[in-house]
Amino acid sequence: MSLTLTSSSLALEHTLSCLHKCSKEVELKQVHAHMLKSGFFHDPYAITKFLSFCLSSSTFSSYAQDVFLNGLDRPDTFLWNLMIKGLSSSDQPESSLLLYHRMLSSSAPHNPYTFPFLLKACSNLSAFQETTQIHAHLTKLGYANDVYSVNSLINSYAVTGRFNHARLLFDRIQEPDLVSWNSVIKGYAKAGEMVTALTLFRKMPEAKKNAISWTTIISGYVQAGMNKEALQLFHEMHNSNVPPDKVSLASALSACAQLGALEQGRWIHSYADKERISIDSVLACALIDMYAKCGDMEEALRVFKDSKKTKSVQVWTALISGYAYHGLGGEAMNTFTEMQKMGVKPNAITLTAVLTACSYTGLVEQGKSVFYTMERDHNVKPTIEHYGCVVDMLGRAGLLDRAKRLVQKMPMKANAVIWGSLLKACQIHKNIELGERIGEILIRMDPNHGGRYVHTANIHAMGKKWDKAAETRRLMKDKGVVKLPGCSMISLEGTTHEFTAGDRTHAEIEKIRTKWRAVKRELEGNGYVPELEDVLLDLADDEEREAIVHQHSEKLAVAYGLMKTKPGTTIRIMKNLRVCKDCHKVMKLVSKIYKRDIVMRDRTRFHRFRDGKCTCGDYW
DNA sequence: GTAGGGTTAG
Numbered sequence: 001m002s003l004t005l006t007s008s009s010l011a012l013e014h015t016l017s018c019l020h021k022c023s024k025e026v027e028l029k030q031v032h033a034h035m036l037k038s039g040f041f042h043d044p045y046a047i048t049k050f051l052s053f054c055l056s057s058s059t060f061s062s063y064a065q066d067v068f069l070n071g072l073d074r075p076d077t078f079l080w081n082l083m084i085k086g087l088s089s090s091d092q093p094e095s096s097l098l099l100y101h102r103m104l105s106s107s108a109p110h111n112p113y114t115f116p117f118l119l120k121a122c123s124n125l126s127a128f129q130e131t132t133q134i135h136a137h138l139t140k141l142g143y144a145n146d147v148y149s150v151n152s153l154i155n156s157y158a159v160t161g162r163f164n165h166a167r168l169l170f171d172r173i174q175e176p177d178l179v180s181w182n183s184v185i186k187g188y189a190k191a192g193e194m195v196t197a198l199t200l201f202r203k204m205p206e207a208k209k210n211a212i213s214w215t216t217i218i219s220g221y222v223q224a225g226m227n228k229e230a231l232q233l234f235h236e237m238h239n240s241n242v243p244p245d246k247v248s249l250a251s252a253l254s255a256c257a258q259l260g261a262l263e264q265g266r267w268i269h270s271y272a273d274k275e276r277i278s279i280d281s282v283l284a285c286a287l288i289d290m291y292a293k294c295g296d297m298e299e300a301l302r303v304f305k306d307s308k309k310t311k312s313v314q315v316w317t318a319l320i321s322g323y324a325y326h327g328l329g330g331e332a333m334n335t336f337t338e339m340q341k342m343g344v345k346p347n348a349i350t351l352t353a354v355l356t357a358c359s360y361t362g363l364v365e366q367g368k369s370v371f372y373t374m375e376r377d378h379n380v381k382p383t384i385e386h387y388g389c390v391v392d393m394l395g396r397a398g399l400l401d402r403a404k405r406l407v408q409k410m411p412m413k414a415n416a417v418i419w420g421s422l423l424k425a426c427q428i429h430k431n432i433e434l435g436e437r438i439g440e441i442l443i444r445m446d447p448n449h450g451g452r453y454v455h456t457a458n459i460h461a462m463g464k465k466w467d468k469a470a471e472t473r474r475l476m477k478d479k480g481v482v483k484l485p486g487c488s489m490i491s492l493e494g495t496t497h498e499f500t501a502g503d504r505t506h507a508e509i510e511k512i513r514t515k516w517r518a519v520k521r522e523l524e525g526n527g528y529v530p531e532l533e534d535v536l537l538d539l540a541d542d543e544e545r546e547a548i549v550h551q552h553s554e555k556l557a558v559a560y561g562l563m564k565t566k567p568g569t570t571i572r573i574m575k576n577l578r579v580c581k582d583c584h585k586v587m588k589l590v591s592k593i594y595k596r597d598i599v600m601r602d603r604t605r606f607h608r609f610r611d612g613k614c615t616c617g618d619y620w
Numbered sequence: 621g622t623a624g625g626g627t628t629a630g
Contacts, residue, residue: 085621113621120622151622158623182623215624250625285626317627349628356629388629420630451630578630604630 012040016049028060032067047072048082055086065095069102077108081117088121096121097130112146119152128160151179158187163196178208182216189220194229211245219251227255231264246277253286260574260601262294263494269303279303281312288315292322295572295599295606313344321353325605327615329361348380355389359396360605362619367393384410388418395425396619400434416445416452423455432463443475450476450483462533488553489574492564499553499560508560516559520550523589531582549582558590558598570597578603578620588612 015035022028032050040046054064068075068083075083080103087096100118103110115138122131135153143149150169157165166187173180181204188197201217214237221230234252237244244252249268256265269287272279279287284307291300304311304319316339323332336354339346346354351374358367371390374380387410394403403422407414419442426435439456446452453476460469487500499506506512520528532545554573561571579587579602591598592612600607608615 081621116621148622153622155623177622179623186623210623212624217624219624245624247625254626282626287626289627312626314627319627321627347627352628359629383629385629390629392629417630422630424630 011038012043012046015040016046016053019050019053022053022060025059025063028054028063041071044079047079051079051082052086055083055090058091061087061090061092061095065099074107077111077114080106080108081111081113084114085117085120088117089124093121093124110141112143112149115143115146115149116152119149119156122156123152123159126160128157128162131156131160147173147177147180151177151183154180154183154187158183158190161187161191163187163191163193178210178213181208182210182213185213186216186220189216189223192224194220194224194226206241209240209242211242211248214240214242214244215248215251218248218255222251222255222258225258227259230255231259231261243275244271246272246280246283249277250283250286253283253290257286257290257293260294260489260572261491261496262291262296262572263491265290265294279307281308281315284308285312285314285318288318288322292318292326293601295601297322297326297328311342311344313339313347313350316344317347317350317353320350320357324353324357324360326608327360327605327617329357329363332357332361333363333366346378346380348383348386351378351380352385352389355386355393359389359393360616360620362393362397362617364393364397364399384412384415384418387412388421391418392421392425395422396428398425398429400425400429400431404434416442416449419445420452420455423459427455427459427462430462432459435459436463436465436468439472443472447479448481450481453481454483484577486553487576488557490557490561491572492561497557497560499556501548501553502551503553503556506556506560512556512560512563515563516550516555519555519559519562519590522593523586526589526593528585528589531580531585533581549580552580552583554579554583554600555586558587561598562590562594562596568595570599573598573600575600575602579607584614584618584620588614 015031015038019031022031035041035046035050051064051068054060054067064083064086068079072079083099084096084103087093087099097118115134118134119131122134131153138144138149150173154166154169157163157169166184170176170180170184181200185197185200185204188194188200197217197220201213204213214233218230218233218237221227221233231252234244234248234255237248249272252268253265256268272283284303287303288300291297291303300319300322304315307315316335320332320335323335332354336346351370354370355367358364358370367390371382371386374382374386387406391403391406394406403425407418407422419438423435423438423442426432426438436456436459439452439459442452443456453472457469457472460472485500487498489496489498497506503509530546530549532549554575557573558571561573565571579600584607587598587600587607587609589612590596591609598609600609605616605620607620
């Protein structure tokens with residue numbers, strides 16, 4: 001007797017191991033048929049394993065639904081919950097809610113486990129309406145004091161941005177547990193209410209805080225663009241009694257990437273090594289992105305090569321994006337080819353990165369070919385981001401008519417990003433008429449964005465329409481809109497120095513300005529004439545315009561770099577806006593005359609200056 | 621059974 005039991009359970013284990021090897025529906029059907037024939041489908045354990053496997057794969061989740069609804073006799077609450085849970089994190093979480101409706105008319109009663117799963121589906125759908133419905137429903141059914149259900153509700157409200165709803169529930173809990181705290185904090189963080197989020201975080205009992213609590217507040221800061229604050233908290237975490245885990249590291253690395261904080265990024269990398277935190281694909285991605293955005297492509301490539309043999313599509317994408325904003329189009333395309341050879345399927349983001357690379361490096365034909373075959377070859381329908389890349393690519397290449405036609409015939413309405421890139425193309429290629437029309441559209445779309453007015457005024461000025469330029473400036477002033485000030489950063493021995501145009505707050509500002517004047521004289525001796533095109537403004541007076549370009553923050557930063565670093569040291573500068581034509585020219589000359597490599601990150605990409613040339617090939 | 625992470629067009 002015991003022998004037959006063993007052999008049948010061995011047979012089941014063997015069948016289940018076959019199940020886990022299924023990748024096509026035909027194979028799955030075979031295993032299913034075998035299980036029916038062997039009577040395994042009367043065994044709740046076997047049914048559970050079968051459904052769980054199907055639910056864990058996106059290709060088989062509809063098969064699971066079919067088997068569940070048509071192939072089982074009165075499934076119990078446990079199986080209903082299993083299905084609702086599985087579908088809640090599938091690519092169609094709404095099917096989880098639909099299944100619940102069928103559960104209500106079935107013979108299986110709900111239990112306390114049902115609601116957290118349903119609310120998980122709501123969070124994944126970011127569905128506020130459905131959350132309120134389930135909230136009302138579970139209250140009526142008497143689960144309003146079930147801590148799991150309440151915490152799930154807080155989380156759903158947090159995810160849908162309703163921090164007041166989340167707070168109301170939180171305040172009613174007698175003794176909020178760890179998850180209650182973390183969820184309500186996330187509610188504020190998600191909505192960018194970082195002051196309240198931090199207040200709650202400080203109020204949270206120290207003994208309760210875990211790595212998730214810390215990471216929630218840190219990534220909240222990152223999402224709000226408050227990267228310095230994020231890193232401060234990360235350091236505080238490091239000194240607390242909760243050591244950072246890999247998720248905390250990934251969040252902190254994202255802050256480093258945005259700040260261009262290479263030193264701190266390196267420190268986090270070595271921390272992971274020292275603490276033997278294994279570099280999974282998410283961490284590899286974060287590291288590659290950080291090194292790439294901090295200008296160190298060599299190290300990004302090293303992390304890529306050291307990561308697991310079978311790399312996720314995200315890891316490949318991170319490397320391709322890195323090449324894109326370093327202007328290494330050939331490397332980006334080679335990586336894209338290599339990845340497909342390895343059998344990794346590109347996703348929508350990969351294709352955006354590939355198209356960006358084509359756009360930044362002028363690979364127009366290759367870009368067009370990727371774009372027009374992406375749906376056929378990769379089953380990715382072009383989204384506005386893809387159209388944006390192609391419009392940008394055509395515009396930069398001077399094919400303004402084609403870019404404009406693409407905007408007109410694309411299946412979605414152009415947004416400010418698309419118009420913005422067309423306007424930039426109009427400026428580069430001096431298409432004033434089209435540029436003026438786009439400028440007006442942009443101001444209407446983005447009336448509180450200073451840059452829109454500035455660019456529009458500039459294109460008017462380019463056509464010498466001084467009155468229109470002045471009018472645009474006045475409109476901006478009347479609305480009280482201000483332009484984001486240009487700002488450059490340079491890191492020296494671990495300290496970051498920040499400069500803004502005309503800024504006099506730096507302790508050594510007088511020395512720096514003197515240094516810049518000396519550099520300028522040196523450049524002039526080598527034939528430097530200022531490029532004033534980007535500073536057309538509405539100023540007719542060249543001297544006035546020249547005075548403005550010479551206050552640009554990157555010039556102060558490079559002068560400071562020359563003052564403070566040994567000859568031959570690479571100078572690394574980070575900028576928050578796009579570099580202007582004159583500053584670009586100056587960097588090229590400095591690299592040649594002072595024999596310095598200069599790596600400059602602007603708003604969108606990298607420029608590497610060496611011996612009078614830039615890797616962008618003056619194409620940015 | 622509930623809470624935190626990476627790649628995305630100007």
